[in-house]
Amino acid sequence: MKINKDVKIDLYKRMVRQRTFEDETTVNFASGDMPGFLHLSQGEDAVPAGTCAHLSNEDAIYTTHRGHGCIIAKGAEMKPMMAELFGRIDGCCKGRAGSMHFADVKTGCMGSNGIVGEGMRLALGTALAQKYNKTRNVTLVYFGEGATGTGSFHESFNMAATLKLPLIFICNINLYAQMTPKSDHIAIENVADRAAAYGAPGVTVDGNDVETVYEAMDKALKHSRSGKGPYLIECKTYRHHGHFEGDPCNYRPEGELEKWLKKDPIVLYEKKLKKEGILKDKDIKKIKDDTLKEVREAVEYARASAMPEVDELYKDIFA
Numbered sequence: 015m016k017i018n019k020d021v022k023i024d025l026y027k028r029m030v031r032q033r034t035f036e037d038e039t040t041v042n043f044a045s046g047d048m049p050g051f052l053h054l055s056q057g058e059d060a061v062p063a064g065t066c067a068h069l070s071n072e073d074a075i076y077t078t079h080r081g082h083g084c085i086i087a088k089g090a091e092m093k094p095m096m097a098e099l100f101g102r103i104d105g106c107c108k109g110r111a112g113s114m115h116f117a118d119v120k121t122g123c124m125g126s127n128g129i130v131g132e133g134m135r136l137a138l139g140t141a142l143a144q145k146y147n148k149t150r151n152v153t154l155v156y157f158g159e160g161a162t163g164t165g166s167f168h169e170s171f172n173m174a175a176t177l178k179l180p181l182i183f184i185c186n187i188n189l190y191a192q193m194t195p196k197s198d199h200i201a202i203e204n205v206a207d208r209a210a211a212y213g214a215p216g217v218t219v220d221g222n223d224v225e226t227v228y229e230a231m232d233k234a235l236k237h238s239r240s241g242k243g244p245y246l247i248e249c250k251t252y253r254h255h256g257h258f259e260g261d262p263c264n265y266r267p268e269g270e271l272e273k274w275l276k277k278d279p280i281v282l283y284e285k286k287l288k289k290e291g292i293l294k295d296k297d298i299k300k301i302k303d304d305t306l307k308e309v310r311e312a313v314e315y316a317r318a319s320a321m322p323e324v325d326e327l328y329k330d331i332f333a
């Protein structure tokens with residue numbers, strides 16, 4: 015597949031936006047000003063970038079407790095996202111959702127989810143609506159390998175395949191479910207093999223190579239948009255930070271992080287784009303500087319936003 019220059023720059027920018035947002039989040043969380051729990055995805059940045067670059071606001075995504083990157087790559091604005099992380103009233107969910115339950119419906123970000131595997135059941139509903147309304151839109155659901163052991167994964171995949179729903183399953187293999195290594199809870203090498211059990215295609219790709227992810231997503235979209243049902247893309251990658259911010263990571267073998275840092279998807283792509291003459295050092299610096307400015311403005315916006323009043327707790331409740 016030939017990827018044009020504009021798409022390549024777009025893929026790079028999507029990764030830098032995710033990384034910069036999360037790096038600044040790390041700093042603000044460490045200062046103690048941000049409440050709650052944080053699960054970050056630095057290192058996995060190529061997966062949201064390569065998949066979301068194909069989508070419009072009418073396509074939907076569901077993410078996990080580690081969902082900031084996907085939501086940024088899908089196009090949500092940084093200011094309401096950062097305000098949400100600070101628990102403020104100007105947050106995208108009025109400060110009620112925090113990091114693990116972000117939603118931004120206008121950009122198709124239908125919800126993150128702190129319950130492992132549960133995004134898949136919700137995604138099934140959106141995909142069913144898309145098919146029923148003959149929209150040709152798709153739904154993506156992101157999850158880690160830990161979630162592939164849940165009943166939700168098997169039930170949702172089976173139902174999506176039986177009903178031929180436009181649902182694309184994106185599995186981020188980051189080698190751990192919390193602190194448990196993949197080989198301790200999954201007996202097969204590639205979880206993509208499981209798609210065959212439901213009569214759907216499944217592929218395994220290098221999740222640190224953004225163009226490879228982009229190409230895999232192109233094939234998945236052709237399949238799912240044409241009414242053939244679900245598709246599974248397994249992306250092999252690594253999270254640079256711990257399971258949560260503050261995790262001492264003492265379950266990682268020595269040298270593992272360093273090995274993966276050499277395969278940092280942003281660094282690899284910078285090298286490629288420079289070699290191809292698409293970006294020069296000064297272009298890269300400008301993209302990074304502009305993004306950092308935007309993120310820092312989002313932090314200022316969030317800090318200046320008010321805390322929600324207590325009566326906010328009783329609004330927008332469906333019962």
Ligand SMILES: Cc1ncc(C[n+]2csc(CCOP(=O)(O)OP(=O)(O)O)c2C)c(N)n1
Pocket residue numbers: 078079080128129130131157158159160161162188190191192257
């Ligand atoms: C139903 C449920 N069981 C257990 C947990 C506790 N828990 C939080 S994250 C996690 C591991 C998830 O691993 P994975 O799906 O691989 O995603 P990753 O954290 O690696 O992105 C677990 C077990 C939970 N949140 N929900």
